[in-house]
Amino acid sequence: MDLTPDPVQAAFIDAARHWLADNVPAEPLPPPYTAAGIGSHRAWERRLHEAGYAGMAWPRDYGGAGCGPDLDWLFTTEYVRARGPERINRLGLGLVGPTIIAFGEPWQQQRWLARILDCSELWCQGFSEPEAGSDLAAIRTRATRDGDDYVVNGQKIWTSLATHADWMAAIVRTDPGSRRQRGLTFLLIPMHLPGIEVRPMRQLHGEPGFAEVFFTDVRVPAQNVLGGEGAGWAVATTMLRFERAASVGHPARFLRDVGDLVELVRSVGLDDDPVVADAVAARYAEAHIFARYMEHVLTRRREGESLDASASVAKLYWSELEARIYETALDVVGPLAETADALPGSRAGRDLQRRYWHARASRIYAGTSEVQRNIIAERILGLPREAQWTSG
Amino acid sequence: MDLRLSEEQRQLARGAREFLADACPPATVHDAAGPNSLLDRVLWKQCAAVGFLAITVPEAQGGLGLGLLDLVAVVEEAGRALLPLPLLETAVVADVLARYGRTGVHREWLSRIADGDLVAVVVLPGQRLVCDADGAHLFLCLDDAGGLHAVPRDEVRVRRCVTSYGGRRLSTVAGALDATTELGPAPHAGRRLVNATAVANAALLLGICDHLLEATVEHVTVRHQFGRPVGSFQAVKHRLADAHVALETARPSVWAAAHQIDREDADADAASAIAAIAAAHAHQVTNEQALQCHGGMGFAHDNPLHLWLTQGKDVERAYGSVRQHRARLGRALLHPNRTDEEYAR
Secondary structure, three states: OEOOOOHHHHHHHHHHHHHHHHHOOOOOOOOOOOHHHHHHHHHHHHHHHHOOOOOOOOOHHHOOOOOHHHHHHHHHHHHHHOOOOOOOOHHHHHHHHHHHHHHOOHHHHHHHHHHHHOOOOOEEEEOOEOOEOOOHHHOOOEEEEEOOEEEEEEEEEEEEOOOOOOEEEEEEEOOOOOOOOOOEEEEEEEOOOOOEEEEEEOOOOOOOOEEEEEEEEEEEEHHHEEOOOOOHHHHHHHHHHHHHHOHHHOHHHHHHHHHHHHHHHHHOOOOOOHHHHHHHHHHHHHHHHHHHHHHHHHHHHHOOOOOHHHHHHHHHHHHHHHHHHHHHHHHHHHHHHHOOOOOOOOOOOOOHHHHHHHHHHHOOOOOOHHHHHHHHHHHHOOOOOOOOOOOO | OEOOOOHHHHHHHHHHHHHHHHHOOHHHHHHHOOOOOOOOHHHHHHHHHOOHHHOOOOHHHOOOOOOHHHHHHHHHHHHHHOOOOOHHHHHHHHHHHHHHOOOHHHHHHHHHHHHOOOOEEEEOOOOOOEEOHHHOOEEEEEOOOOOEEEEEHHHEEEEEOOOOOOOOOEEEEEEOOOOOOEOOOOOHHHHHHHHHHHHHHHHHHHHHHHHHHHHHHHHHHHOEEOOEEHHHOHHHHHHHHHHHHHHHHHHHHHHHHHHHHHOOOOOHHHHHHHHHHHHHHHHHHHHHHHHHHHHHHHHOOOOOHHHHHHHHHHHHHOOOOHHHHHHHHHHHHHOOOOOHHHHHO
């Protein structure tokens, strides 16, 4: 047991802090899902790569720093503390890249990985469909082999970044007679091909973010299959595990959010209210409990243990925690929270609505809380499966 | 960064689990419960013989000279078996005596603890009930001003309380608890006692949760309704998944807090409160789901589960409730520069 960084880690932390202090933009970048914002966010991702802070946990052979999960983790801690911009390349670095490393042919790895690292190509994830949400095996989008191409027809939905992405990592059904997990294939689709139509969707709080994507006779080169035809389910579930473990749920975020909550309580003058103090202390404890849990998981990962199901424990805990933090924040602010500029002087009060609804979304994306509970109950506790249900 | 028990600590815990499965089966727990039972001196000696009571005693006094992290690894197993002995209290008293005791008498107490000849309990400010006070030889009492006193049995009056049928042996303790010389410099010695007791008690709760969850998983796997195991229903699965999450996420906080107390870390106060909150929450969730998923069978006195259910609720609040630990944390967060006395005003 050692809760402090070793000398290598301490030196790394020191360097990262300095780099972030010198480089994180003083003024927030324009929102990422806008024409102005997307360019500045891509440029920011490129700078992170040039400084050696992109894909740090990727093996050296694939352009990463090969430094294991620890430094990647520590960098995110410092990044969150420094309030760095939203990471639009998270999907490429955290999900698509590792999946290509795991399943790709050498030429595929050469073709795609470097361009993920420098963010010259931006990725979106083509999993969910109107009839395939939590029930991912119900995929209907078809890909029919025709010569050297697949001809793709169908629809994806809730696709984040689809309007700006260059590539989609998609699951399609290549065997028309197949059911459920069989007959699925993992296909990397260029987003600029003829026959692809992206219709942006507005979210409940008014912001853009995700989209519907329609495919009409889209010809995708057959060589863009990852992991072989018919192996789509295995590739997709691997990517889902990367997704659950991805740094979006890094404890530094919730420790920072709870710090903001304390600031918010002071700014509205409720710091002598015992009910508020109780709620804030509860959130503070929960954020620390999650941080300790993840430090434990990191230790076991470093020692080579496979911790697939623990990713569900982490996802469930942090997404529920995040929602509670922002429920508490709304309660503290009261009706003023409905206005965008209620507390202009307070960092914590700014953007409260947007942050609140993002927190609510966390319980839904990357596997709903209910799906995570099924996985925990069946794969960790070993409870019997329901006749009609499978966690994949 | 390395947050897990060492191989030696895991081995210590495995050994404790095997020993307790044999030495402290449910029948022993059952016999020890209730209003008329007495502390089992034979079992106490057996625990001393396998070294449980020597963990926090220095090697110079015949102990193992280990720390609180080693202790919590064993105490979790004591919780799993619901060992009806003040093991954690005696070990915590030894930890404080080892660090802050000065006299030959203190050193002698430590040797007697390691040998299984001295049972000690803890009395914190405002604590109304003391478990196993009637079997104890030594009372380590913290007064309201932060002074710590080691009080022998003949200077206190102990009155056994009427408790529920399967409950722990609770007593009130009265007398001149602060008459003896103070032990160690206030507030450090008292703070260590408060923190170590909270964290060790949290470990005991984790062990109680371990048993409740395992017994419940087994029950819902075997029990059939509507022609299938009740554990195949999502309504049941989700309850037990919540219990698993609360328990698994709590454990590293308990380990970290024990380690931070051992290292006299500046954050040990907050870490101890967090550990206590984590374990109490895990127990609230697990206790609720265990009884609910057992249905009527959980309410039957013939089912030994009731011992873990009822005693667990007692352990959950023994050394400060969730409310009290949160209040302590909330004060530190919102008013970091105010002392506790200023806050009380």
